[in-house]
Amino acid sequence: MKYLPLIWAGIWRKPVRTVLTFLCVLVMFLLVGALHGVNAALGDIISSMSDTRLRIQSRVNISEPLPLAHLARIERVGGVEGVGYYNFFGGYYQEPTNTFGSGAVDISRIAVMFPEIKLASEAIEKMKRTRDGVVIGEDLAKEYGWKVGDRIPVRSSVWVRKDGAPEWSFEIVGIFGWTNSLPANELWMNYDYFDEARTFGNGTVTLYFARIASPDRAAAVSDEIDRQFANSTFETQTQNERDWIRARMSQAGDIGFFINAIIGAILSSLLLVTAFTMMQSVRERIPELAVLKTYGFGNASVVSLVVGEALLICLVAAGLGLTAAYFAEPPIYRLIGAGGLRLPWSVIGAGFALAAALALVSSVLPARRAQTLNIVDALAAR
């Protein structure tokens, strides 16, 4: 620590160069943080998906409905402990761009289906009594400033009401959250109410969910469920939730690969920039370093001065860049349809580790040079 003033003086020897290097590292870490944040968020979503919950959809396509009659037959399959169902609603608020996850469910089956839910039992009871009642996720509530007791007009991009009304008016009876890190941004309505009001597709659902005791049985139970409906008009395709989300994400294009390619390109050019800046700065100061050595500074001290300078610049700049990324990230998540998430701390941690690695790697050559310099030659500027 007592060398801090020396390091500080070294940093400000060429202010323009330092400021430019600093800014360069800062903006690049803003980008690295923001991009890595997208990857990390996708990874978080995958790992928080259940592998004891099976997802049953039409074999043809998710947009093909399944009849409600499947319910009893799925419940009879060995190994299935509980079944719930979900009908896609495609809701949006005021503008078609304000979409959020929304679906029609049987609320009494929710707790069985989603043990990770935080929802008061009074809210469930109230929802059963209120035909047009809905429960909403806490992040959705926060986004639009909705409270329990509010009546909200929601439009659907899919379903048209029999009575011709353009809007579905719902009363909020409860707000739920998740025990894991996933954002709670869905709206759930009563299936019975929804099914009665819609013009087409009555008596069908988009998805069934089946709970199983252990992930080891997922494959066997899935096969058994699909076998029930093989060669019927409504064949099913059953997957555990984690496999499903993994496949779904690879469908949106090779985002992960693309992001990593950009991060790689950024980091390698950054390494080049800082390494050359450091090398040049040390080269220019060879006589000064020789003076320090003449005063009795050991090799280790001189090396630590050089490395400390690089560390200080990189860590502070990366810190600011990552802070900027932290604030820039929520709108990015909203844009990719994962609104409500925050930049994971692991990304910040990884960012600092990368910054430290960047500083160390880029100061290896200059530090070596400082360590091996010959005092007499250096003082003579030979």
Next chain:
Amino acid sequence: MGTFKQIGAITAMNVRSIPSRVGASSVVVVGIACVVGVVISVFGMSRGLTGALRDSARPDRAVVLRSGASNEASSTLAVDAIATIKDAPGIARTPQGDAAATAEMMVAVSMERKEDGTKAGVTVRGIEPASATVRPEVRLVEGRMFRPGLREAIVGRGASGEFKRLGIGDQVPLRDSQWTIVGVFESGGDAQESRVLVDEATLLSAYQRTASNSLTVLLASEASFDEFKAALTTNPTLSVSVERETDYYARQSKSVNQLFGFVNYFIGGVMALGALFAALNTMYSAVSTRAVEIATLRALGFGSTGVVISVLAESLLLAFAGAAIGAAVSWLWFGGNSFAMGNGTSSLVVRMQITPALLATGVAWAVLVGFFGGLFPALRAARLPVARALRAV
């Protein structure tokens, strides 16, 4: 010596000395190559996407949906409504004298992608015979047209290339039956090429439906839109909305455009900023290492214009080299690639469009970065007090 000769001499000297400063110079080249490569790839992707959607649309076509529906998937049009709409004025005629209108039903089927075997949705669309007049851009390039009444289909070139088992002779499983693919069509690389087309009446009966999703008409002329729209919206028996096809597609691609707009300008902008700082840094260093050399030149009588321009020229040259590398890499890596974007129910097969105009845009970004990266260091070099710089020896 004339100013131009001076500029020429100093610039040539500068450029010849680049190899001895190869490390610092490569910072600019690599940094700018990365920016240009990323910017061109991302823009190429988004151009492919918006191009596919835009090219599908024509202003003299109109899309009719049930009123209140925001897209085809959520719209239903019953048979009697369709008949009424086809009688409306302003519609072009087929060679047989029928209304150039095609009522269409859409379903989706999950197919495996060739690349990694994951499943993604492909849209299957029923079309009516008049479709040949409504969408003349759809041309069969292999096989034959499907025959109405039979469970046959034709497939777009894009979908056929992206997915397994979508070639001639393959069977597409729809609800309870297999449909045989008998032909492949092209439509100029637009969104339609991501679809499978079948006969509308056959599809309706297979799904036991009586309502289509939407109706597309070819207007007698672009100007007939108002007449057509007025006839439908004032008809009390109809409850439909009418949009020009161009407006419909623009609305559908709005959110995707927002996403790509952000990706383009955020990633491209931040990377360009980073490259600018790197270029400034390198050029400042170049000027400071060569302070003595520059001062000597000025002492010899070279003007400051020559010095400024020589530094700028060096910076631009490096930027240009970087841009060329970045453009070449993105061209070789992504040029002509296609990728599928999907949302679970349907996919759009998009071809990367790395056009000469786009490459020029990338180079323009680089030149901008190179110019500003060189400008300030150049000015500093010109202002360097000669005496003090020489004393530093």
